[in-house]
Every structure is written in C-alpha cells, then in structure tokens.
Amino acid sequence: MKVLIVGAAGMIGRKLAERIAADGGLGGQPVEQLVMVDVVEPKAPGGKIADIVCKAIDVSASGATEPLIAERPDVVFHLAAIVSGEAEADFEKGYRINLGGTRDLFDAIRHEHGRSGYKPRVVFASSIAVFGAPFDARVPEDFALTPLTSYGTQKAIGELLLADYTRRGFFDGVGLRLPTICVRPGAPNKAASGFFSNILREPMSGKEAVLPVADTVRHYFASPRAAVGFFLHAATMDTSAIGPRRNLNMPGLSATVGDELDALRTVAGDAALSLVKQVPDETIIRIVDGWAPDIEAKRARDLGFTVEDSFEEIVRAHIEDELGGSVRAPA
Amino acid sequence: MKVLIVGAAGMIGRKLAERIAADGGLGGQPVEQLVMVDVVEPKAPGGKIADIVCKAIDVSASGATEPLIAERPDVVFHLAAIVSGEAEADFEKGYRINLGGTRDLFDAIRHEHGRSGYKPRVVFASSIAVFGAPFDARVPEDFALTPLTSYGTQKAIGELLLADYTRRGFFDGVGLRLPTICVRPGAPNKAASGFFSNILREPMSGKEAVLPVADTVRHYFASPRAAVGFFLHAATMDTSAIGPRRNLNMPGLSATVGDELDALRTVAGDAALSLVKQVPDETIIRIVDGWAPDIEAKRARDLGFTVEDSFEEIVRAHIEDELGGSVRAPA
Ligand SMILES: NC(=O)c1ccc[n+]([C@@H]2O[C@H](COP(=O)([O-])OP(=O)(O)OC[C@H]3O[C@@H](n4cnc5c(N)ncnc54)[C@H](O)[C@@H]3O)[C@@H](O)[C@H]2O)c1
Numbered sequence: 278m279k280v281l282i283v284g285a286a287g288m289i290g291r292k293l294a295e296r297i298a299a300d301g302g303l304g305g306q307p308v309e310q311l312v313m314v315d316v317v318e319p320k321a322p323g324g325k326i327a328d329i330v331c332k333a334i335d336v337s338a339s340g341a342t343e344p345l346i347a348e349r350p351d352v353v354f355h356l357a358a359i360v361s362g363e364a365e366a367d368f369e370k371g372y373r374i375n376l377g378g379t380r381d382l383f384d385a386i387r388h389e390h391g392r393s394g395y396k397p398r399v400v401f402a403s404s405i406a407v408f409g410a411p412f413d414a415r416v417p418e419d420f421a422l423t424p425l426t427s428y429g430t431q432k433a434i435g436e437l438l439l440a441d442y443t444r445r446g447f448f449d450g451v452g453l454r455l456p457t458i459c460v461r462p463g464a465p466n467k468a469a470s471g472f473f474s475n476i477l478r479e480p481m482s483g484k485e486a487v488l489p490v491a492d493t494v495r496h497y498f499a500s501p502r503a504a505v506g507f508f509l510h511a512a513t514m515d516t517s518a519i520g521p522r523r524n525l526n527m528p529g530l531s532a533t534v535g536d537e538l539d540a541l542r543t544v545a546g547d548a549a550l551s552l553v554k555q556v557p558d559e560t561i562i563r564i565v566d567g568w569a570p571d572i573e574a575k576r577a578r579d580l581g582f583t584v585e586d587s588f589e590e591i592v593r594a595h596i597e598d599e600l601g602g603s604v605r606a607p608a
Numbered sequence: 609m610k611v612l613i614v615g616a617a618g619m620i621g622r623k624l625a626e627r628i629a630a631d632g633g634l635g636g637q638p639v640e641q642l643v644m645v646d647v648v649e650p651k652a653p654g655g656k657i658a659d660i661v662c663k664a665i666d667v668s669a670s671g672a673t674e675p676l677i678a679e680r681p682d683v684v685f686h687l688a689a690i691v692s693g694e695a696e697a698d699f700e701k702g703y704r705i706n707l708g709g710t711r712d713l714f715d716a717i718r719h720e721h722g723r724s725g726y727k728p729r730v731v732f733a734s735s736i737a738v739f740g741a742p743f744d745a746r747v748p749e750d751f752a753l754t755p756l757t758s759y760g761t762q763k764a765i766g767e768l769l770l771a772d773y774t775r776r777g778f779f780d781g782v783g784l785r786l787p788t789i790c791v792r793p794g795a796p797n798k799a800a801s802g803f804f805s806n807i808l809r810e811p812m813s814g815k816e817a818v819l820p821v822a823d824t825v826r827h828y829f830a831s832p833r834a835a836v837g838f839f840l841h842a843a844t845m846d847t848s849a850i851g852p853r854r855n856l857n858m859p860g861l862s863a864t865v866g867d868e869l870d871a872l873r874t875v876a877g878d879a880a881l882s883l884v885k886q887v888p889d890e891t892i893i894r895i896v897d898g899w900a901p902d903i904e905a906k907r908a909r910d911l912g913f914t915v916e917d918s919f920e921e922i923v924r925a926h927i928e929d930e931l932g933g934s935v936r937a938p939a
C-alpha cells in the first residue's frame with residue numbers, strides 16, 4: 278500500500294505520519310511507501326516503513342500535484358492549508374492555496390482516473406469553520422454551510438468538490454469537519470483560537486498564559502491524538518455506509534473554558550492554575566462569539582469515529598504525547 | 609443608472625431585460641444604459657431605454673468580463689449558466705462556465721473594487737438544486753447544501769463565493785435560489801424537469817404532451833413572471849436587512865402534478881386535459897424523486913419577495929404573457 282500525506286509538516290500531518298510509520302501499516306495492511314509533502318520539507322519519522330519520501334512542494338503551483346498522483350497512492354490525506362487568520366489577511370493567497378491547491382489535487386486524481394481508472398481513498402481536512410453564527414446552542418447535523426471567514430468558505434468549497442468528485446466516481450472521498458484541536462503543541466501562535474491551548478500547555482510547562490475571554494465560553498474540541506484517529510478511521514472504513522453526504526461533523530467534546538481550567542487544576546494543581554492570567558481582549562471575544570459551542574455528530578459516531586469524553590482525558594493525552602508523561606511543576 | 613445582464617439571451621434574462629426596458633428604470637431610478645450579454649447575441653427589447661448594448665461574449669473565456677465591469681454597471685445580474693443536464697453530461701464545461709465564469713465575473717468586480725472602490729449590487733441566479741435528498745417533506749430554511757448534481761455543486765460554490773465577496777465588501781450580493789420555473793415558454797426541451805411545463809404549455813396550444821411521472825408527485829414552482837419579480841426586488845431592496853446569509857430560498861408554490869392538471873382543466877377545459885398522455889419513464893421518476901417537494905422561504909417572504917398562490921395563477925400568467933390572453937382550443 279502507498280500513502281500520500283499532503284501538508285505533512287503541519288501539526289496533524291506530522292503526527293499522522295509518525296503514527297503510520299510506527300504501525301507500519303494502515304487498517305491492518307502494510308504500507309510499503311509513505312510520501313510526505315509540504316511547502317516546508319517534512320521530516321521522515323522513525324518506525325517500520327523503509328521507504329519514506331519527503332518532498333518540499335507548493336500544492337498551489339501549476340501542475341505540482343500531477344507527479345505525486347502519477348505514483349498512484351492508494352490513500353491521499355489532504356491537510357495542506359493556510360489557516361484562518363492568514364487566509365483572512367491575504368485574500369488571494371487563501372484562495373490560491375486552500376481552494377486552488379485543493380482543486381488542483383482533486384483534478385490531478387480525476388485526470389489519472391480518466392487515464393487508468395485509478396480511484397484512491399481521499400481524506401480531506403475540513404473544519405467546523407464551515408458553520409457560522411447565528412445558530413442554536415447545538416449546530417444540528419444537516420445545518421447550512423454559513424462560513425463567516427474566507428478560510429471557512431474555502432473549506433466549504435473543498436467539501437462540495439469532494440462530494441461531487443466522489444459522486445462522479447473519480448475518487449472515494451471523506452471530508453472531516455475537525456473540531457478545534459486542543460492541546461495544540463509547540464509555541465503559542467496568533468490564531469484567535471490559540472488561547473484554548475495556551476492556557477493548558479503553557480502552565481504545564483511552568484509558564485504563564487493569557488485568557489482573553491470569560492471562563493463561561495463554550496466551544497467544541499478534540500485532541501491531536503483524536504484527530505489522528507479520525508484520519509486513520511476515514512482512510513480505512515467502509516465508505517459505502519456513508520451515503521452521498523461525504524462530509525462529516527467529527528465528534529468533539531463540547532466544553533467551557535472553566536472545564537479546561539478544572540482539568541488543569543486536577544492534573545497539574547493550583548500552582549499551574551495560578552499561571553493563567555485573565556486579560557479580556559474585545560477582538561477575540563467577538564470572534565469567538567461566532568464559533569459553535571456544540572455540534573451534532575451522530576452520523577460520524579455511528580460510523581465509528583471516537584473522541585475524548587472529558588477535558589481531563591484531553592490534558593492527559595497531551596502529557597503522554599508531548600511531555601513524556603509528567604507535568605513540570607511551576608517554581 | 610447602468611445595468612448589466614449576463615445570460616441575457618436566456619429565458620429569464622430576456623424577460624428581465626424586456627421588463628426593465630418597458631419600465632425604463634429600476635426601483636424608481638431611470639436606467640440610462642442596459643448592457644445585455646450572452647454567449648448567443650441577445651436581442652434588444654423595445655421600450656424606454658435608448659442606450660441598449662447587446663454583446664456576444666463567453667463569460668468563461670479568459671478576461672471576458674473585465675471590459676464589461678470596467679464600465680462600472682450599478683447592478684449586475686448574473687444568469688449565465690449551462691443547465692443541469694448539460695453540466696452532468698460535460699463535466700469540464702459545467703465547471704468552466706458555471707464555476708469558472710462566475711468566479712471570473714466576481715473577480716473582475718473585486719479587481720475594479722480594488723482600483724476604484726466600485727461596489728455594485730450583484731444578483732446571482734442560484735437554484736434549489738443546491739439541496740439534495742434525503743430531506744423532510746419541507747426543506748427547512750437553514751438546510752445543508754447537499755447537491756446531487758455537478759450543476760447544483762457549481763451553484764452552491766457560486767453562493768459561497770457571493771457571500772464571502774459580499775462579506776469582504778467587494779460587492780453587495782444577493783443569491784436567489786430559484787424554484788423550478790413553470791410554465792417555461794418555447795419548445796419542449798430535454799431537461800428532466802421539462803414535463804412540468806410541457807403538460808400545461810402544449811395542451812394550451814392544442815398539442816399533446818407526455819406526463820412521465822405520477823400525478824401525486826409534489827414539487828416547488830414559480831412562474832417566469834415571479835422570477836423576474838425576484839430579480840427586480842433583489843436589485844433594489846435594502847440589503848442591510850439580509851444579514852450575512854446572502855443566499856435566499858425564493859418563495860415558491862408547493863404543488864402536485866395533479867394540481868397542475870386541475871388548473872389546466874379549469875382554465876382550458878377537458879379537451880385540453882385529454883391531450884396529456886401518461887407514459888411513465890423510470891429514469892425521470894428516479895431523478896424527480898430526489899427533488900424538494902417544498903422549501904421554507906420565510907426569510908425571503910419577510911424581505912418582500914412574493915410568488916403565486918395557486919397553479920391557476922401560474923397558468924393565467926402564462927396565458928397573459930405568452931398567448932396574448934387566450935388559449936387555443938384543441939381541435
Ligand atoms: N488544528 C486545528 O484546530 C484544525 C481545525 C480544523 C481544521 N484544521 C485543518 O486541518 C489541517 C491540518 O491542520 P494543522 O493544525 O496540522 O495545520 P498546520 O498549519 O500545522 O499544517 C498545515 C500544513 O500545510 C502546509 N501548507 C500550507 N500551504 C501549503 C502549500 N501551498 N503547499 C503545501 N503545503 C502547504 C503548511 O506548511 C503546514 O505544514 C489543515 O487543513 C487545517 O485547516 C485544523
């Protein structure tokens with residue numbers, strides 16, 4: 278089996294590659310070759326796959342994905358994207374990469390399908406940003422696509438293409454509407470959603486973190502580990518059970534910032550909790566107000582996708598996966 | 609005021625142009641220039657506008673719409689599209705015209721906006737084909753975009769672009785999800801929906817028509833006259849009341865084929881009714897089965913869009929607009 282990951286230097290892409298390399302296979306089938314592609318050259322993980330190819334490729338460059346698809350990978354994971362803030366700041370870049378890059382990749386597959394009947398499984402990283410307020414406390418399963426950002430618009434268009442290309446038989450696509458991934462490892466970034474992770478990750482490493490919203494704010498989460506699980510399941514599941522609606526709300530944990538802080542106290546103690554400083558930020562308050570507090574994901578759960586049940590579980594996954602199993606006590 | 613109609617040789621585009629030319633204005637403002645564009649050269653209607661320009665232009669050709677937008681029309685009606693059957697038969701043509709043409713037109717406006725702050729009203733002809741089964745007997749207002757055709761996919765993508773370009777301030781867009789337009793004038797065509805019009809139009813001209821489905825089939829309709837009304841209202845309404853969801857389910861009449869036949873009998877008599885021949889067609893039965901029987905359009909009704917209340921009204925509009933006021937009795 279050959280596997281291609283596009284966006285393999287990113288947070289989720291890297292973890293997905295690590296997991297596949299560690300397992301040496303996908304859904305019980307051995308993976309002979311893993312191709313990792315990103316605009317930044319990805320690093321090959323250790324593990325059981327001898328043939329790992331890493332390439333620096335800009336998916337939005339003309340013809341860039343055709344040679345990757347000419348290798349006829351059995352599974353294509355498409356995670357390359359610029360994120361919400363950058364797509365909002367640079368309109369043309371967002372459309373070029375998030376829409377143009379996705380369409381080029383899908384068309385490369387369609388062309389190869391036309392030549393040889395090639396029909397891979399394609400797993401596309403979409404986002405709950407396809408939903409925008411106003412909505413009820415819980416976004417229902419079949420809610421309208423009402424993005425309030427260019428990023429969400431580009432993801433929604435990717436979903437529509439995925440569904441149509443799948444219906445046409447060019448490939449076998451599954452779109453995953455990912456919850457906000459938390460705890461995001463690495464340095465704090467400027468994404469408006471960054472604080473959801475910062476207020477857990479930083480105190481667990483003995484550092485201060487800023488909380489810009491009230492602790493009553495409710496949102497929808499999954500851990501990086503759960504996200505990797507979504508991709509693996511989507512790559513190997515029986516897609517005939519999905520039906521024509523190929524884009525699925527992933528299960529998530531609906532929780533408040535207060536729930537996060539409770540989990541932090543339970544796992545890392547009051548000293549860690551005291552490192553979280555409340556500094557209200559009107560801009561972030563307003564942005565976060567447009568985000569879904571909860572999303573129905575019965576279809577995905579029935580199809581076998583699973584996620585954490587509590588923030589404590591999410592925090593413990595972070596400690597195991599990122600901190601070698603233990604929290605650094607603040608001085 | 610300058611008005612541009614793209615797709616002006618089509619059924620609705622032509623009627624819209626005729627109506628604007630007859631009125632000599634739009635929303636009480638005089639129209640000094642009307643530009644009519646289509647891949648087939650449109651014919652200028654008579655009326656009160658001295659300056660009517662007709663051009664044969666393929667909107668999907670590179671750079672085709674830039675010169676039209678350089679004229680800075682105040683209102684842009686975008687109706688150019690290839691229809692469902694053709695977009696399904698020719699994948700690349702459908703994407704090139706229905707998606708590529710729309711995006712090029714929107715980008716031409718965006719570029720002119722960037723140069724000069726130009727910000728026209730844009731009215732986009734979408735379709736209830738953005739909704740695909742399964743759904744309840746009545747598609748709710750905020751139902752998911754779940755097209756089951758490439759045409760519906762292309763319209764849904766056009767809607768998403770319209771909403772994002774409007775949110776960004778490039779133009780002031782309104783997308784109209786048109787019901788099936790009935791009675792469609794002209795010769796019978798091969799659209800799967802054609803029979804809905806054929807079974808009224810042909811008998812009223814003394815000709816036979818084939819009914820390929822059961823008379824219990826329910827669907828969602830508006831007359832060509834109502835459709836023109838939608839476009840005029842969308843061009844002149846106060847858009848600040850719409851909010852961020854710029855694509856609106858147009859009001860329609862939910863009615864059965866039986867309701868159509870009853871209206872035909874009432875208006876044209878039993879002799880006309882006897883010209884309708886039941887010849888079941890499994891392919892058409894299956895296609896029509898995926899179409900919405902009814903659609904909630906409270907938002908559009910609240911915003912002032914109106915439609916017929918009965919099929920008799922729809923039939924009488926056809927007789928007035930197409931048959932000079934009277935039905936030709938069958939021999
Ligand atoms: N992390 C989240 O909370 C979250 C939530 C919803 C959806 N998603 C989506 O999941 C996917 C992965 O998320 P992530 O958190 O790993 O993001 P990330 O930013 O860490 O990774 C995205 C990767 O795409 C790469 N990329 C950007 N432009 C590219 C181009 N032109 N060509 C090739 N590669 C390019 C980037 O270099 C980066 O490595 C993305 O598509 C993202 O939009 C993430």
Ligand SMILES: NC(=O)c1ccc[n+]([C@@H]2O[C@H](COP(=O)([O-])OP(=O)(O)OC[C@H]3O[C@@H](n4cnc5c(N)ncnc54)[C@H](O)[C@@H]3O)[C@@H](O)[C@H]2O)c1
Binds near residue numbers: 666709790
């Ligand atoms: N009639 C309906 O029942 C209905 C229902 C829903 C939506 N719509 C939409 O409303 C719009 C008008 O519908 P209509 O019934 O008048 O359709 P129509 O087919 O009569 O008119 C469409 C026009 O677009 C023109 N066109 C096609 N490709 C073009 C190109 N590349 N460049 C320029 N012009 C091009 C055609 O020549 C045609 O004159 C269309 O966008 C259609 O998809 C119609």
